[in-house]
Amino acid sequence: MSLLEVSLLDRLDPALASHIRRIEHFKQSLTLLTWDSRTGAPSKGLVQGARVRSTIKHELFLLQRDPEFGRLLHALSEKTSEDPLVSRIAAYHLRSFQLANSIPIKEFQAFANEQSQTSVVLAEAKKTSNFALVKPYLERVFDYHRKFSAYWGYQDHPYDAQIKQFDPDVDTATLDQVFSELKSGLLPLIQRISRASKQPDRSIFAREFPYEQQRELATRLIQVIGYDFDAGKFGETLHPFSSAISPGDARVATIYKRDVRVSALLALHEAGHSIYTQNIHPQLVDTGLGIFTSYGIHESQSIFWEKFIGRHRGFWEQNYGLAQSLFPEAFAGVKLDDFFFALNEVRPSLIRYEADDLTYNLHIIIRYELEKALLEGSISVDELPERWNDKYEEYLGIRPANDREGVLQDGHWISGFGHFATYSLGFIFAGQLHGQLVKDKPDFDRLVAEGRNDVILDWLRSHVHQYGSSKSEYELLRDITGGEIDTRPLLSYLTRKYEDLYELQPSSQPAINGE
């Protein structure tokens, strides 16, 4: 499939092209309006702003379910087009058309309304660590999820319908499989690390890291990995996110925590998302395909830059000098090796987005297991906080003292089930991409250590980014690795890296030496 130089929409019926353009422009408006609401919109305007976005969202929904649009799409997809990009555009929009038509308008509106109320109440509940406050809201929202799974349809498990909203190629059976592999690979490794005699100096990142310098460091680091400031904006927010408006406008909003380690990695993570968007082929803009192909692949890009580069020793050979010059007191006399070891400390904790490489997936698995049970109806919302805490105790050996640092910490469940799972999928995919990259560029480690992130970005651009969603998740994977989703490259990478760091005896478990 090659991306030609003429506008792709010109190959379509003009009425269809114009309708698609409207849909895409509505999406881009919504992304920008949402960016604004989360990066400094005034408090007194938030409620009205939410009303405005909900109108635009509703108009978008109406455009997507428009009968005449459906007719044109069906007509197009029935012609056996010789142009695979045109077929892809038709298939992409036909799917949204079908999804949008599967839900009665009134229910869609009622759900949207329930969602915005729940967001407000959840924020309040979190502030006061009061789960009871948000419980009835969550019950109603989860009822909608169950109902929508039925509307959307699924083959084996209602969760299929949920995960496919985020990653259309993935199903529940696959998730069960990969999560089980991750658990058996990671749990013993985390155990061995907790008993290791060599441990990092935790005091390093407990020091003072002034805000202005943290911002300077984050700005410099995302520049180093290739974030284009002329095609984006770097702002601040409460919950870091990236805004994929268009390749010319891919923004990053981050937050600065007390611990500069968290701040730096969050910035690299969100910039990784936006670097993906910035490098999508411009010819795909406004077709529907000018965006990340799935949440899993999107996450693979953020995780790649955050974890495979930002936690790489070579990266810090390049950038530790900068960090030292910005934080001369905190890092005075701290050797690169000690800094690097502390940066990669493995230590079970309660807050997902501050987690280390190894425990991170367990945070996700806990959420996956709970949301599947909620969807099946095998646990009730009432039981949720206790079940959450039990699982933290089981998998991570720690128990939240309250629901604020437990089940109330994220808001993802308001929009649907399945979003969390894509975080681990992204990690697995990033492992596969890294595995292939190391084969294609055997001097990978040296490239990182010499700051040649441009070579790495070129590889990602040509193998992943440029295609936007003109290739599906599994098509990308197959074209790059020749295979399917595979946890082995990730487990093998993590095992080697952390055995080395903690000076453990190399493991002999076959599951994690498969690669």
Next chain:
Amino acid sequence: MSLLEVSLLDRLDPALASHIRRIEHFKQSLTLLTWDSRTGAPSKGLVQGARVRSTIKHELFLLQRDPEFGRLLHALSEKTSEDPLVSRIAAYHLRSFQLANSIPIKEFQAFANEQSQTSVVLAEAKKTSNFALVKPYLERVFDYHRKFSAYWGYQDHPYDAQIKQFDPDVDTATLDQVFSELKSGLLPLIQRISRASKQPDRSIFAREFPYEQQRELATRLIQVIGYDFDAGKFGETLHPFSSAISPGDARVATIYKRDVRVSALLALHEAGHSIYTQNIHPQLVDTGLGIFTSYGIHESQSIFWEKFIGRHRGFWEQNYGLAQSLFPEAFAGVKLDDFFFALNEVRPSLIRYEADDLTYNLHIIIRYELEKALLEGSISVDELPERWNDKYEEYLGIRPANDREGVLQDGHWISGFGHFATYSLGFIFAGQLHGQLVKDKPDFDRLVAEGRNDVILDWLRSHVHQYGSSKSEYELLRDITGGEIDTRPLLSYLTRKYEDLYELQPSSQPAINGE
């Protein structure tokens, strides 16, 4: 007309209310998207962003001209409603409905397209001071203005149709009249000032005013006049503007010039616009009436705070200490009186938005006379630069050295003729409001000197702001002053102020002593 506590839209047919709400939400989106594009959107995303806004603008146009909407509005306005607010809502939207239907869709789209291209070319022409570059674009745009005047319809002069897009109550005959009064009042006064022996010390504002401190000063000053930072945002841009999204979100974008005098007054000006929006009655939001009633009244509010407060001696009795503490070197040993005299220096200049109180209206009159002639066809676009320069020589005694500091300085003519005239109308209205305020609060000067801007804001809120566009421009004026548009309060105020400042013999001209 009283503003009740229930939602005004609840008094309408639900289908009509829902359509109006959609229209208003589209407008609010557009205002916010425009704000973003002008306050730091990335350069590589600007073209795509303009496409997106043009789609939303077109959707808005379609909503406004929707036949079923028209039918509902006609039905409503034929009922002799006992509820004047409902009648006003109907009249407001019926007017947009008629305007939108008066232009064929294709021409509206072609014009919108021509406009965006012209904006880009004008910016380029300005950079290189190359009028020839933008000439053919302006010719086409002005042809549209002529055509649209005919579509919209007018009684006496095609300019009527233009000015009524901004100030529906005003016509060309009125403008001719008030501009002639301003000329005869101001030209001799400016002449007398230029010959005055007492002149301000020009060196004061030629000193260094570091950026950070300028920003601090502007922030503090707009806070002092009552700008609510929780219902807005204070950003930066190339051409200062205010964004009236809703009372809860009224933003200000300003610029910092070398001369702190310009920066401070620009910030007060734009904050004045947004303070108006912030104080509109919340019940009017989403009805169409929740916005400034006309450009003239909008401008009266910015000019009031910029010129009647920001250039008031009492205001600086309160705030000069702050300015001195921020710019200790520039203002070292500068007495308040000398600062104040230099702040109010009258001196013909070429750039409109940097002009002093007295020459400001002449900048507007020059534009008004030229755009009227362009619309009549009595001058051609070819002749425009020379005619512009001739008029500057005639009225202000100075001649632009190039078109960048001449006819290329503003972009207002791309959207229509008449916008400039509202700047002088606003000045005249502000003069009338000030005249009435001084009658209602005889201790006005003392209030300003004591920093009781809250008392002044209360007066403006209750007499002007709260009504949004539920009262028309002339209704507001009549209810406040008992009369019509009147240049005398302004001319009387300016004459007294500047005779006093420059120690001139009091003039005996009746035109300017009428008040």
